[in-house]
Amino acid sequence: MSTDRLGRFANWNVAIIAVTVVVLIVAAATVDNFGTAQNFGFLILDLLPIALVALPMTLVIVTGEIDLSVASTLGLSSAVMGYLWNQNQPIETIIPLCLLLGAVLGAINGFFVTVLGLPSLAVTIGTLALYRGLAFVVLGDGAVADFPALYTDWVTGNIGGTSIPNVLIIIVVLAAVFGVVLHATPVGRAVFAIGTSEQAARFAGVRPGRLKFWLYVVSGLVSGLAGVLWTLRYSSARADNGAGLELAVVAAVLLGGVSIFGGKGALPGVIAGVVLLASLQNALRLSDVSNEALNVVTGVLLIVSVLAPNLANAVRSSLQRRRHRPEPL
Amino acid sequence: MTAVDLPGSNLTTRRSSLDLVLRARELGIVLALAALVAVTTISNPRFLSGQSIRDILLGTAILAVLAVGQAVVVITRNIDLSVGSVLGLSAFTVGTLLRDHPGLPVIGALLIGAAVGGVCGAVNGILVRYGNVPALVVTLGTLYVVRGITYFWAGGQQINADELPGGFLDFGNATLLGIPYLVLIALLVLVITGVVLRSYRVGREHYAMGSSPQAARLAGISVGRRTIGAFGVSGALAGLAGVLFAARFGTIDAAAGTGYELNVVAAVVVGGVAVFGGSGSVWGAALGALLLTTIGSSLAVLEINQFWQQAIVGGLILLAIGADRLVAARVAATLKKRGSHVH
Numbered sequence: 001m002s003t004d005r006l007g008r009f010a011n012w013n014v015a016i017i018a019v020t021v022v023v024l025i026v027a028a029a030t031v032d033n034f035g036t037a038q039n040f041g042f043l044i045l046d047l048l049p050i051a052l053v054a055l056p057m058t059l060v061i062v063t064g065e066i067d068l069s070v071a072s073t074l075g076l077s078s079a080v081m082g083y084l085w086n087q088n089q090p091i092e093t094i095i096p097l098c099l100l101l102g103a104v105l106g107a108i109n110g111f112f113v114t115v116l117g118l119p120s121l122a123v124t125i126g127t128l129a130l131y132r133g134l135a136f137v138v139l140g141d142g143a144v145a146d147f148p149a150l151y152t153d154w155v156t157g158n159i160g161g162t163s164i165p166n167v168l169i170i171i172v173v174l175a176a177v178f179g180v181v182l183h184a185t186p187v188g189r190a191v192f193a194i195g196t197s198e199q200a201a202r203f204a205g206v207r208p209g210r211l212k213f214w215l216y217v218v219s220g221l222v223s224g225l226a227g228v229l230w231t232l233r234y235s236s237a238r239a240d241n242g243a244g245l246e247l248a249v250v251a252a253v254l255l256g257g258v259s260i261f262g263g264k265g266a267l268p269g270v271i272a273g274v275v276l277l278a279s280l281q282n283a284l285r286l287s288d289v290s291n292e293a294l295n296v297v298t299g300v301l302l303i304v305s306v307l308a309p310n311l312a313n314a315v316r317s318s319l320q321r322r323r324h325r326p327e328p329l
Numbered sequence: 330m331t332a333v334d335l336p337g338s339n340l341t342t343r344r345s346s347l348d349l350v351l352r353a354r355e356l357g358i359v360l361a362l363a364a365l366v367a368v369t370t371i372s373n374p375r376f377l378s379g380q381s382i383r384d385i386l387l388g389t390a391i392l393a394v395l396a397v398g399q400a401v402v403v404i405t406r407n408i409d410l411s412v413g414s415v416l417g418l419s420a421f422t423v424g425t426l427l428r429d430h431p432g433l434p435v436i437g438a439l440l441i442g443a444a445v446g447g448v449c450g451a452v453n454g455i456l457v458r459y460g461n462v463p464a465l466v467v468t469l470g471t472l473y474v475v476r477g478i479t480y481f482w483a484g485g486q487q488i489n490a491d492e493l494p495g496g497f498l499d500f501g502n503a504t505l506l507g508i509p510y511l512v513l514i515a516l517l518v519l520v521i522t523g524v525v526l527r528s529y530r531v532g533r534e535h536y537a538m539g540s541s542p543q544a545a546r547l548a549g550i551s552v553g554r555r556t557i558g559a560f561g562v563s564g565a566l567a568g569l570a571g572v573l574f575a576a577r578f579g580t581i582d583a584a585a586g587t588g589y590e591l592n593v594v595a596a597v598v599v600g601g602v603a604v605f606g607g608s609g610s611v612w613g614a615a616l617g618a619l620l621l622t623t624i625g626s627s628l629a630v631l632e633i634n635q636f637w638q639q640a641i642v643g644g645l646i647l648l649a650i651g652a653d654r655l656v657a658a659r660v661a662a663t664l665k666k667r668g669s670h671v672h
Binding site for chain 1 (some may be wrong): 463618644
């Protein structure tokens with residue numbers, strides 16, 4: 001049974017990557033301007049925040065928990081960045097402070113979930129509201145612009161004379177780090193162990209509480225970084241930056257084959273999920289489908305991605321039952 | 330909190346101390362509410378003026394109808410994040426119908442709105458039941474889908490008050506014996522749902538499911554049908570709330586009710602309904618809705634930055650689930666002690 005399940009998830013990973021490649025090819029062939037180098041640059045800039053936040057989210061969900069506060073952490077980090085910039089602080093101080101802030105916000109989630117033992121869904125719905133509210137308290141509904149061109153140009157700029165955005169470096173490096181940690185280190189094995197059975201993991205010498213706490217800290221830290229990059233990309237610090245992004249991130253992670261029940265998933269699938277979501281949205285937008293109607297696509301993808309493995313399983317087991325049924329005499 | 334392992338020694342003791350705790354939790358909200366009203370009124374006596382109270386009640390009516398539906402779902406250990414989107418779809422459907430058919434009676438509008446919501450809720454329930462997937466994911470998906478459908482349908486158009494029949498707008502403002510119709514409808518929903526949950530077998534089965542789905546199944550409860558039913562109720566009430574929304578504000582666009590799910594979940598959690606299912610009441614959820622709405626008005630009266638409201642909502646959620654865990658632990662300890670005396 002366990003190898004069967006493993007096979008199922010490996011299959012899902014291959015399938016989602018294949019679907020992503022097909023979508024990219026079809027979109028490039030049928031949608032005007034989709035296949036241009038310039039558009040791919042925009043595509044990467046667009047998927048930047050989702051891709052970054054999806055990396056720690058994958059680990060959190062594999063342990064069987066969830067973090068819905070990521071987009072609010074992004075927003076609060078952006079708001080604080082704007083506030084400090086208004087106070088004439090140097091950007092070199094502001095950016096580390098915003099990253100630290102993100103880590104602290106994550107630690108607060110981690111404290112509630114692991115030390116007090118509260119359900120992560122409820123905790124992070126609470127901090128989703130709390131952090132977003134604090135962002136508005138800090139910055140109100142105005143916007144802060146005029147960040148130094150050196151930084152904003154780097155975020156929106158390309159590598160050398162190519163049309164590859166600089167920020168791709170950040171995505172690739174972080175994805176590699178998270179991929180190695182999840183799939184090739186004891187920490188990653190502990191993450192899977194916790195998601196499969198927390199009790200068994202504890203017997204095997206893993207300290208689930210401590211590991212989960214640090215995962216929340218990392219989730220907050222990366223969300224803070226996403227807030228900084230978001231602010232620099234649009235050169236605009238706003239309290240509502242990234243509102244609703246948590247839904248897209250969870251959708252991309254589940255689409256990537258990570259089980260919401262914990263214990264199963266792989267980072268290549270998640271990256272494919274992010275690319276699939278972003279390129280579908282990009283292609284539909286180029287085809288003049290309204291931004292809001294895109295929500296239907298995201299929602300349907302999300303539902304299908306959780307239904308499909310279950311349906312496949314149901315079909316498989318009914319086939320097996322038929323095979324094993326004794327022949328009528 | 331009923332997930333706590335209770336020693337099965339003394340039934341009456343257990344019943345009464347659990348009752349006490351549940352009552353204490355609702356008492357806590359009432360006290361918080363009283364303190365809030367007292368402080369605000371001392372600072373500005375106009376807070377207790379008729380108009381101000383009426384505004385709070387109207388706001389509470391819509392939120393409470395949503396919270397009652399959400400409580401039914403949460404008690405079964407599920408969650409419905411799609412309610413804001415369902416409210417929007419229902420409000421826009423009813424608004425469009427009333428614009429094109431001004432003769433439609435108000436009761437017809439209410440029924441159509443509830444039906445639209447009920448269908449959405451049933452879809453949620455069927456996906457959760459037959460797809461065997463967590464309600465969180467399903468309703469996150471339908472949150473997107475339903476909102477997207479509304480945008481797709483509405484485009485950029487907006488329905489304004491002057492396009493709606495006067496009778497419908499009157500319904501949003503009129504009162505019976507000084508109580509707005511909207512509030513009466515919310516009270517009716519509250520009483521019916523509350524009584525069914527509390528005193529009828531079908532209602533108790535929801536609690537049983539939330540306490541332990543496996544035990545409920547073994548006890549012969551048709552968990553699947555109850556799940557679909559709970560989501561159907563939540564959807565229908567969200568649809569009903571959409572009609573109330575349309576009647577109160579008169580202006581409806583595709584964004585109506587965006588983000589409401591957060592306030593609704595907050596109202597339910599603050600109202601003492603445990604997110605792990607199996608405990609809590611719709612009365613608590615309605616009190617939670619009243620508290621959240623009152624906080625909004627108080628901030629305005631106290632001239633505190635309105636932006637604090639969302640932060641306070643978040644803090645309240647954390648406080649409520651923290652308190653819930655604390656109470657559960659204390660009850661477990663007390664029961665254990667009493668249980669050992671009997672043995």
